[in-house]
Amino acid sequence: MSKILMRQMAKNQSGTITAVKVGGELGRRIREMGIVPGTIITVQGRAPLNDPVALRVMGGTLTLRNNEADHIEIEVED
Amino acid sequence: MSAEFKIALAGNPNAGKTTLFNAITGARQHVGNYPGVTVEKKEGIYECDGKRLKIVDLPGTYSLAAYSVEEIVARNFLLQERPRVVINIVDAANLERNLYLSTQLFEIGVPVIIALNMMDVAKERGIAIDCRKLSELLSLPVVPIVARKGEGVDELMRQTARLAAQEREWQPANISYGDDMDEIILTMEEKIKASAFLTDRYHPRWIALKLLEADSQLREAGLQANKDLYEELANKVKKISSHTKRTLETTPEAVIADYRYGYIKSILMQGVISHQYDVNRLYTSDKIDKILTQRFIGPLIMIGVLFGLYQFTFGLSALPMAWVADFFDLLAQGVNHLMADGPLKSLLISGIIAGVGGVLSFVPLIMLMFMGLAFLEDSGYLARVAFMLDRIFRIFGLHGNSVMAYIVSGGIAGGCAVPGVMATRTLRSPRERMATLLTAPFMNCGAKLPILALLIGTFFAKYQAGFMLFLTLLAWVTALLTAKLLRLTILKGDSTPFIMEMPPYRFPTFKGLMIHTWEKTWHYIQKAGTVILGISILMWVIMSYPALPAHQRQALEQQRQEIIKTTNGSAEHRQELLSRLDRKKAELKLKNSVAGYLGRGLEHVSRLAGFNWRTNIALIGGVAAKEVIVSTLATAYSMGDKAGSNKASLARTLTRSPGWTPIVSLSLIVFVMFYSPCFITVVCISKEAGSWRWGAFSILFNTTLAFVMAVVIYQGGKLMGFG
Structure with missing residues (x-):
C-alpha cells in the first residue's frame, strides 16, 4: 500500500481516499460530491487533452481538473 | 376557500427535479425570477384532498453552503419563507451522494418528505432499496417514484398534503460530528440561546453549526446582530480550528462534511441498500462514454454534434422565419395601400411593423435553439462537451460549455447572437458565463453577412472563399482573447471549480422538452417585445426627423x-x-435627419478609420439591426433602399466613389464585426446579466474596441502604402 496524489493515478486504477487537503469553495465542492476520506474511487478516463479526469465514485461519474485532483491523497495497492 | 400550503421542491441537479415538477404541476406553471438575481423561480399549484399546495421549485444544488447564487437562493427561501414541507427528490441510483443535501435539510429542521426517484434505473442496476427501513431510520416519509413515467407521484402528493396539514415545529436532526465538534456545538448553542442571538430567524443548533463551517452569510448577520457575542463565538471556532489543524491537518468545515457522509453510510449500512453487482460496474451509459469521450473519435463526434445542432437550429428555422417576415411584409404593404402618405403611415410601417416583425421573426430560431440545447442538456451530452473542451477554454477563463453560445452566435458563420446569449444559461459558473455572453456577439451572425459579402465581393473578389474563413477565425480569436482580457480585469477571479457530475445518458422526455422550449420562448417574446418596440420607434424618429x-x-x-x-x-x-x-x-x-447630423458630426472622428458620413449613418442604423447596414448605405449613396436587387450597382458605386479603397473596406469589415451588438442582443445581454449596465457596457466597450482595431488597420495600411 502506498499514498499518491490523484493526478498520478493511471486509468482504471482504484484506491481509497485518505485526505482532501484544501479548504474554501474548492474544498467544499470536492467534499459535497462525496470525495471524502474513506471513499473508494476508480479513474474511469481522461479527457482528450489529459485533463480533466473522470472518476467513478459511489456508482456515479464525476469529473475534476488535474490541479484540483492535486489536493486529494489516495491510498493504492502497489 | 381551502387552506393553501407552501411546499418547496429541493434536490441535486440531475436528480429529475424538473421532470417531477412538470409531472406535479403540468403546464400550469408560473415562471419568474428570485428577487434581485437571474435565477429562475418556478411555481405551480397542486390540489389534493381539498388542500391547495403551492409548489416552489428550488434551484438544483448539491448542498446548502452559501457559495453559489443557487445555493443562497435555495437556502434563503427555506429559512425566510419557511415552507410547510420540503419534497426532497433523491436519485435512487445515486442514493449516497444525493443524501448529502438531505442531511443539510435535516440540519435546518424543516419537515422533509423524500421522493426516491428513478427506482426503475436503480432496479436495472441491481440496486435494491428498502424504503420502509430508510423511512424508519430517518423518521420521515419516503415515497418511491419514477418521475418520467409519473409513477408514484399521486401517492407522493397525498403524503405531502397530509404532512403539510400537521403543524410541526422545526427540529434540527441530532447528527454527531465527532466528540470535539459535538461538545463545542453544545456550548455554543447554550450561549446562543441565552442571548437570543439570531434565534428569531434560525435554530440555535443550526447557527452554531454554520459558524463552525465559517459560513459567510451567518458571519455578516452575526456581526450586525450582536458583535460582541459573535466575536466570542468566533474565538471558540478559531480555537477548535487550530486544534483540528494541529491534530488532523484539516478544518472544522471538512470534519463536519466527513461526518455527514459517515452518518449517511451508517444509515445505508443498516440494510437499507443492497447491491446485486459490483458498485462500480460499468453500465450502458459508461460503455457509450468509452466511444463518445474517446481521445480521437470523441472530439470528431462532438464536432459533428455541434454542427448538427447548428444545422437543426438554422436549417429548420429558415422557412418559418421567412413566413413571419412575409407576413409582416404583407401587413406593411396593406398599410401602404390603405393609408395616405404621411408621418403616421411611415411610423406604422418603418417603426412599429418593422420593430414587432423584427422581434417575432426570431421566435422560430429561439424555439429551435432552446429545443436543441435542452435535448443536449437533458440527454447528458452537454456535460461531456464541457469535459472534452474544458482544457482549451480554461486557458481563456471560460467554461467548456461556452462553445455552445459561441457556435449559436455565429461561430459557424451565419448564426445569431440573440439565441447565443440566451444559450449561456447552461453555464453554472457566474464569471465564465458573463465573459461568454459579453463576447459571443463578436461572432459573425447572419445579419452581418450581407455587408461582409458585399465588401469582400467588391474589394477582395479574388480571395472571396478564403476571406470568409479568415473572418470566422478572426471572430473566434477576438472573442477568446477579449474573454481572457475581461477575466483578467473586470471579471477577475479564480476559475469556478470544475467538479461536475457526468449524468448517465438518458432520452429526454417529449413533454419536458416542450414545456422548456415554450417557457423560454414566451419569456423572450414578453421581455424583448416591449423594449424593442420602443427602440424601433426611436430609431425611426432618428432616421426620419427633422423633415x-x-x-x-x-x-x-x-x-x-x-x-x-x-x-x-x-x-x-x-x-x-x-x-x-x-x-x-x-x-x-x-x-x-438626426442620424444624418450624427453621421456628419462623427466624421471628424470616424475619418481616422477611413469612414465618411454615409458609412456612419449606415453604422448607426446597424445598431438597430445589422441587416439594415446595406440598405441604409444604399440610401445614403442615393441608390434607393432596394439594395438586395441591385447589389452589383451598389458595389460599382462604391468602387467609383472617392475615398473607398480596399484598406477602408477592410477597416469597415472589422468594425462591423466587432462594434456594438444590435439592440435585440443588447436587451438580451441586459436580461441575462441581470442589469442594464452590462447592456450599456457591451455597447460602449465593443464599439471602442472595434474602432481601435479599425483605426489600426486603416492607419497601418496607409503607412504601408495601401491607402
Missing part, C-alpha cells in the same frame, strides 16, 4: 414637375428620371 426644410422640398417638387413636363422621350426614360429624383430625395432626407 426636409420647406425650400428643399419645394425645389424637389419643382424638379419633378419639370421632368413630367419637359421630357419628351419615352415613358421609360421619364420613369427612370423620376425614380432617380426619388432616390435623391431619400438621400437628402437621410442626410438631413
Whole structure:
C-alpha cells in the first residue's frame, strides 16, 4: 500500500481516499460530491487533452481538473 | 376557500427535479425570477384532498453552503419563507451522494418528505432499496417514484398534503460530528440561546453549526446582530480550528462534511441498500462514454454534434422565419395601400411593423435553439462537451460549455447572437458565463453577412472563399482573447471549480422538452417585445426627423414637375428620371435627419478609420439591426433602399466613389464585426446579466474596441502604402 496524489493515478486504477487537503469553495465542492476520506474511487478516463479526469465514485461519474485532483491523497495497492 | 400550503421542491441537479415538477404541476406553471438575481423561480399549484399546495421549485444544488447564487437562493427561501414541507427528490441510483443535501435539510429542521426517484434505473442496476427501513431510520416519509413515467407521484402528493396539514415545529436532526465538534456545538448553542442571538430567524443548533463551517452569510448577520457575542463565538471556532489543524491537518468545515457522509453510510449500512453487482460496474451509459469521450473519435463526434445542432437550429428555422417576415411584409404593404402618405403611415410601417416583425421573426430560431440545447442538456451530452473542451477554454477563463453560445452566435458563420446569449444559461459558473455572453456577439451572425459579402465581393473578389474563413477565425480569436482580457480585469477571479457530475445518458422526455422550449420562448417574446418596440420607434424618429426644410422640398417638387413636363422621350426614360429624383430625395432626407447630423458630426472622428458620413449613418442604423447596414448605405449613396436587387450597382458605386479603397473596406469589415451588438442582443445581454449596465457596457466597450482595431488597420495600411 502506498499514498499518491490523484493526478498520478493511471486509468482504471482504484484506491481509497485518505485526505482532501484544501479548504474554501474548492474544498467544499470536492467534499459535497462525496470525495471524502474513506471513499473508494476508480479513474474511469481522461479527457482528450489529459485533463480533466473522470472518476467513478459511489456508482456515479464525476469529473475534476488535474490541479484540483492535486489536493486529494489516495491510498493504492502497489 | 381551502387552506393553501407552501411546499418547496429541493434536490441535486440531475436528480429529475424538473421532470417531477412538470409531472406535479403540468403546464400550469408560473415562471419568474428570485428577487434581485437571474435565477429562475418556478411555481405551480397542486390540489389534493381539498388542500391547495403551492409548489416552489428550488434551484438544483448539491448542498446548502452559501457559495453559489443557487445555493443562497435555495437556502434563503427555506429559512425566510419557511415552507410547510420540503419534497426532497433523491436519485435512487445515486442514493449516497444525493443524501448529502438531505442531511443539510435535516440540519435546518424543516419537515422533509423524500421522493426516491428513478427506482426503475436503480432496479436495472441491481440496486435494491428498502424504503420502509430508510423511512424508519430517518423518521420521515419516503415515497418511491419514477418521475418520467409519473409513477408514484399521486401517492407522493397525498403524503405531502397530509404532512403539510400537521403543524410541526422545526427540529434540527441530532447528527454527531465527532466528540470535539459535538461538545463545542453544545456550548455554543447554550450561549446562543441565552442571548437570543439570531434565534428569531434560525435554530440555535443550526447557527452554531454554520459558524463552525465559517459560513459567510451567518458571519455578516452575526456581526450586525450582536458583535460582541459573535466575536466570542468566533474565538471558540478559531480555537477548535487550530486544534483540528494541529491534530488532523484539516478544518472544522471538512470534519463536519466527513461526518455527514459517515452518518449517511451508517444509515445505508443498516440494510437499507443492497447491491446485486459490483458498485462500480460499468453500465450502458459508461460503455457509450468509452466511444463518445474517446481521445480521437470523441472530439470528431462532438464536432459533428455541434454542427448538427447548428444545422437543426438554422436549417429548420429558415422557412418559418421567412413566413413571419412575409407576413409582416404583407401587413406593411396593406398599410401602404390603405393609408395616405404621411408621418403616421411611415411610423406604422418603418417603426412599429418593422420593430414587432423584427422581434417575432426570431421566435422560430429561439424555439429551435432552446429545443436543441435542452435535448443536449437533458440527454447528458452537454456535460461531456464541457469535459472534452474544458482544457482549451480554461486557458481563456471560460467554461467548456461556452462553445455552445459561441457556435449559436455565429461561430459557424451565419448564426445569431440573440439565441447565443440566451444559450449561456447552461453555464453554472457566474464569471465564465458573463465573459461568454459579453463576447459571443463578436461572432459573425447572419445579419452581418450581407455587408461582409458585399465588401469582400467588391474589394477582395479574388480571395472571396478564403476571406470568409479568415473572418470566422478572426471572430473566434477576438472573442477568446477579449474573454481572457475581461477575466483578467473586470471579471477577475479564480476559475469556478470544475467538479461536475457526468449524468448517465438518458432520452429526454417529449413533454419536458416542450414545456422548456415554450417557457423560454414566451419569456423572450414578453421581455424583448416591449423594449424593442420602443427602440424601433426611436430609431425611426432618428432616421426620419427633422423633415426636409420647406425650400428643399419645394425645389424637389419643382424638379419633378419639370421632368413630367419637359421630357419628351419615352415613358421609360421619364420613369427612370423620376425614380432617380426619388432616390435623391431619400438621400437628402437621410442626410438631413438626426442620424444624418450624427453621421456628419462623427466624421471628424470616424475619418481616422477611413469612414465618411454615409458609412456612419449606415453604422448607426446597424445598431438597430445589422441587416439594415446595406440598405441604409444604399440610401445614403442615393441608390434607393432596394439594395438586395441591385447589389452589383451598389458595389460599382462604391468602387467609383472617392475615398473607398480596399484598406477602408477592410477597416469597415472589422468594425462591423466587432462594434456594438444590435439592440435585440443588447436587451438580451441586459436580461441575462441581470442589469442594464452590462447592456450599456457591451455597447460602449465593443464599439471602442472595434474602432481601435479599425483605426489600426486603416492607419497601418496607409503607412504601408495601401491607402
